Amino acid sequence: MVIRRLSPEVVNQIAAGEVIERPYSIVKELIENSLDAGGRRLRVEILKGGAELVRIGDDGEGFAPEDLLLAFASHATSKLSLLADLDHIASLGFRGEALASIGSVARCSIKSRQPGSGEGHEIRCEGGVVSEVMPCGCPPGTQIEVRELFFNTPARRRFLKSSGAEKAKIQELLYELSLARLDVDFTFLADGVEVLRLGAGQSLAERFAQCFGRDLAKGLLPVAKSFGDLHIAGLIGEPDLARRDGRQELLYVNGRQASERSAVMSIRQAYREFLMGGRFPIYALQIVLPPSEVDVNVHPRKKEVRFLDSRRVAGSLYETVRSGLQTSGAMSAPLGVQITDDMPRARSGFPALPPSLFATPLADSAPPPVLVRELSAPSFGEGARPFATSVNAKASVLPARPNPFRSTGSRFLQVHDLYVLLQVDDGLLIVDQHALHERVIYERLCREHQARKVTVQHLLLPAVVLLSPAEKAWVLDVKESLASAGMLVDDFGEGSVAVHAVPAVFKNAAPQKLLRALLPMDGESDAALRLEEQVVERFHSMSCRSAVMSGDRLNDEEMAALLTEAATLLHPHNCPHGRPTVLTFTSAELERYFRRRC
C-alpha cells in the first residue's frame, strides 16, 4: 500500500461532497446567497431535477466586478472576516464555501450587475477552473447557472436520485425556506413549467396553506410570545392535523430553517397529551434571539444549530406552544413549568466582546424589540417581518375551537354501551364514553397537581444510580431544577448519584427508574420538564384505568354528570392519548345530508 497526498483538486471535490450532495443542496445554498444579498424576487429554475441545470436569479445587491474573481475561491466570503464574528452570525451564509464547492463539481456561470452600475459582468467556473471576469449584459441583481452537476465525478452522478424525486424535494425546500421570508417573492419552474409562485406580502397562514394544503388553513393557530430578548412566533397546527412523519415540523432560528433536538422535543412534549403515539405535530415556529446566543456552525449543511442556553429556548417553546393550545385561554396550562425572565442562564465563562464588534444591531447591547410585531433581524432586510405581522393580524380572526359540551341540551342516549349521543344547540354529538371520561379524570388530576405545592416522599435509604460521567455531570448540573420538581439527588462518589426523595405522586415507582427516565440523549433539556412529563405519564395511565370502559352501562345521572363535567374541560376534543372524544354533526351538515337545504 502506498500512501499518497491527494491533489488539491481531489481534496476540493471531497470537501465539496460535504456541502453539495445533490441538486437540492445547490438550490438551498444559492437561495440563501440571494437572500443574503437582499434579493426580494427570486426565480428558481431546474431541468431534469436539477442534474442538468439549476438557475437562480435574484434582484439583490449583486457582485462588484472585482469581487466576482473571488466568488469561486474557497473560504472567500463577504460575510465574515474575524473569528469573533462567528459568535454572532446574522446572515445565512458565513463559510465562503458554497460557491467554491459548487464550482468544483459542475459547470457554472455567474452574471451579476450591481443596481447602481450600468453594466454587468460574468465569470465562469468548470470543475474548479475559473475563467476571467468579462463584461456582459444582464438585469440588476445576480443570475447563477449550474449545469451538469458532477460531470467530472461520474460515480457521484450515477447516485443522483430520479429527477421527479429531486424536483419534489426542491419544491419542499422552497416551501420551507419561503416561510421564513414572507417579504420575498418566490417563483419555481421545473422543465419549463411554473410549479410554484409565492407572492411577497402573503400572511404566514396563507403561505403555509398554499404550500402544504388549503385544508390546513383552518386548523392553524397563531402564537407569539416574548421572553426577554428571546421571541417566538409562528403557527401551530391543531392536534388533529398531526402527521405520521415529522415533515411539517418547521423550526426557524433567526430566519434560518434549522433544527435543534431539545427544541423539537420540547414542542413535541407540549403536544404530547393531544397526539396519538407515532404522530407528529405540524408547526412553523420562528425563534428570534441575539445571534450571539446561537451557534449556527455545527452542521456541514447548516441543518442544525446549537443554543447557548438550550433549556431556556426549550422551556420557552414549550410554554408558547402550550398556551397556544389552550382553547379558551381562560385557564393557565395544566402543567405549566414556569419560565421566568430571570431564569438562570448559562452565561458564565462567556467572554465579553469588545464593543466595536457589535456591528449588527441585534447584538447583545441593542435594546430588545418589544413587540413581536417588530420582530425582525436586520439581516432580513427592511420591512421583512418573518411571521410577525401575519400573526397579529390573524389572531383575532381565528377563533379557538370552542368546547362543544358548553351548549349541551338535556337529551342524550347511550348506545352499544360505549357511545353517548347528545343533542346540542347546533346539532348532534357522538361521544366515546371512555375517551371523554379519561379526559375528564386527567384534567382533574392535572388541576389538582398544579394547585398544590411540590410534595416529596423521602426515601429510607438513598437509591444509588450508576451513571456514565456525562450523565452524572448532567444530573448534578440540574440538581436544583430537579429539587424544585420534587426529586432530591446528590453526588454519591465514583460514577454514581443517590436519590434521596422522589415526588410523592409516584407512590411505588422505583427511584432509579424515575431518574433514568430523565436522562436525556443530548444532555441539555430541561430536567424539571422531563420530571413533569413522568407525572403526566402517570396521570395518563391513572385516568385510563379509572375511566368507564366500553361495555359499561351508564344510567342517566352518570351520563349527565359526565357531560356536565365535560363542559368545563380545557381540551375536550381528545383523550390524553390523543384519540378523539367526540364526533360532531352540525345541524347544517344534517340538513344538507337529508336534502332539507341545498
Place this chain on the structure above:
Amino acid sequence: MKILCDRTQLQEAFAIVSSVVPSKTTKPILQNVLLTANENGITLFATDLEMAVKVQLEAVKVTKEGKVLLPARECAALLRELSDPTVTLDSTDMRCRIESGGGSFVLLGENPADFPEEAKIKPGRGMKMPAGRLLQMIKETAFAAAREETRYAINGVMMDFGGSCLRMVATDGRRLSISYYNLDGGKGEFKALVPVRALATLARAIPDSSKEELTISVGDKQIEFAFGKAHLLSQQLESRFPDYEGVVPKAADTTVEINRSMLESSLRKAAILCSDDLRMVRFEVQESALRLTAESNSRGRADVSMDITKKGAGGSINFNPDYILEALRVCNLDSVRLDMSDDSMPAKFTLGESFTYIVMPISGT
C-alpha cells in the same frame, strides 16, 4: 399407576402445589403437577424452576406404583367440582383416568420423565420454629416489600438469623418492616433473601396459629421450608439487601401512644379525602390529641382527632396513609407507639413486641 384416595385431601394438596404453577411460561410442561405413588403413599410436586413445592399424602391406597403428570389447572378444577368422598386415579402411558362417583374423566398428560427433577438442598445451616409463628412473621413483613418486580426493587424478605434471633425484614425503600423471633438453638448463622412469592405460597400452606414444627434449611443459593407433609424449596434472591439496622431511628423528639383501632378507623376515614394521585395524611401531635387531616381539591377535607398520651415536643408529619394502614392490619396490639422527629426523618411505629415498622414521611420541598 393406580390409587384410591380421599378427594378433599387430594384437592387441598393439589391447591397448594398448583399455586407455584406458572400461568404463563415458555415451557408448557411446567404447567403440570407430578404425582408419584409408592409404598409410602403419594407425593404431589410442582415447580416453576425458581421454587418447588412438594406435598405428601398418606391416606391413600396404592394399588400400583408409578408416576403421572397431570395438567394442573384442569385437574384442580376437576377435583373442586367432584363431590364423591373418594377418587380413583388410574394411569397408563401418558393418560390418566379419574373416577369419582359416577363420572369418569381422562386427562392427557405428558411424559413424567421430562419433568424437572426435585432439587436436593445440601443442609448445613438452619433452624426450627413453630409454623404458626413464621406465618405471623411473614404477614408482618411481606406487605412492605416492593411490589413491582424490576431489577431495582427488592421483591423479597430478608431472613437474617444469628445470635439466637431470627429477623425478617422487608422494605420498598419508603418503609421497612422488621419482625423478630427469639429462640434457643439453631445451627450457625444465615442470611437469605427469600422471594415474596415463595413466602406467600408457604403462608397459604400453613394453617393459622399452627403449633407444628417447621424446619428451615439454608443452602448456598436455596432455602427450604419443611413442615408436616409439605416442603417448599426456593431460590434465594441475589440482590443486595440494604443495611437495615442503620435506618432504625435510635432517638425521637416525640413519642405517642395511640389506640390501634381508633387510629386505624380514623386514618381510613381521613384517607377517603386524599386525592387519587397524592396519598397524604397529616399527623399533628397536639398536647393530648392526635389530629389527622387530609385534603384534596376535588374531594374536600377531613379532620379527625383522637386522644393520645404524648411525650416530647409534639409537631407534625405527613404519611402515605396506605403505608400505615397496611401495617395496622397485621397488628394485634391494643395500643401502638409512634416515635417521630423531623418531617424528613424516618418515623418508627412499634406494632408488636417483636414487630417494628419504619416509615419515611412526605414533605414539601
